[in-house]
Amino acid sequence: MLQSESLRNAARVHKEAAMECYKAGRFGRAKDKAYVASYIFPELPGLRRLNAVLQVLIGYDKKFIGSVDWYAVLGAYPTEDVPTIQERYRKLFLDMTMDDGESLDGTYKAKKILSDSWKFLCNEKGKKLYDMRRHELQLRDRQLPSSLFVPVVLSAPKPNMSNEQMVQPPPPAFRVSGGERKRKASSSTTVPHVNKGRKKQ
The missing domain is CATH 1.10.287 (Helix Hairpins)
Incomplete structure (x- = not known):
């Protein structure tokens, strides 16, 4: 005792x-x-209501890519089936309603949020649509990881290099001689076939 x-x-x-x-x-x-x-x-007395209200309010403040995470509101997981999520819903509702402790500010707001979660997760159609919406948000928010980008490291010049070695002019442009240009032009020019026979009268 x-x-x-x-x-x-x-x-x-x-x-x-x-x-x-x-x-x-x-x-x-x-x-x-x-x-x-x-x-x-x-x-x-009062603990059940307090814990339930805190669960709903804290879960409502958590966002999933900018939108309400209804799984966090119920303390559920996306892999759970609808009957399991319904049990979580009922427990939170009963804890907020049936507790014999003192009243708690914020209980009405928590009940309203809890009621809104029913249409998203506590029926097969709503859960399927909500999961599809979450998947779309994940695809939009997906970005390439930074590990895929290779950083470019600029190395400093060696100490034993002279100024002339560090600053070198670009190589001269390749020049083609006159004869080479003529040969290229003749090989690339197509000459139409000319009939050298007798001209037609």
Whole structure:
């Protein structure tokens, strides 16, 4: 009995710290504190609602290439099937609704976000369309990795090189002699066939 009461008190301390972080808008820190409280004494009133609201609000703030990541809202994975995702949805809804603890600001907003997630993930057609949309966003956002680009390294001149060696004029242009030009012209010029026979009257 004494051990149970001490665990309850320890969980209450962490929950109060989580509530302070929640009111200050530090949702990530609040979730960490609430998780510790749930691990110590999960039956503490108000913890289920707090954890569920934090899950939804933090997941809603996470973006997938600029759009809402509905998987993050439910704490689900794209590889999960629809019945599994529906169970996650129901648990979050019940935790926010059936908890006997004190009311929590932000619960209404979290419920609204949770309700919106149903049409995207909790039915076969919606999940298929949403997964296709995510795939399109991935294709648009895909870029070549930087490892494919080979950097150009400019090496400094050697110390023993003279100024004349470092700065050399370009090689002279190739010149063609007059006879060579004539031979090329004659070989490249086509001469039409001329009939040297008797002219027709």
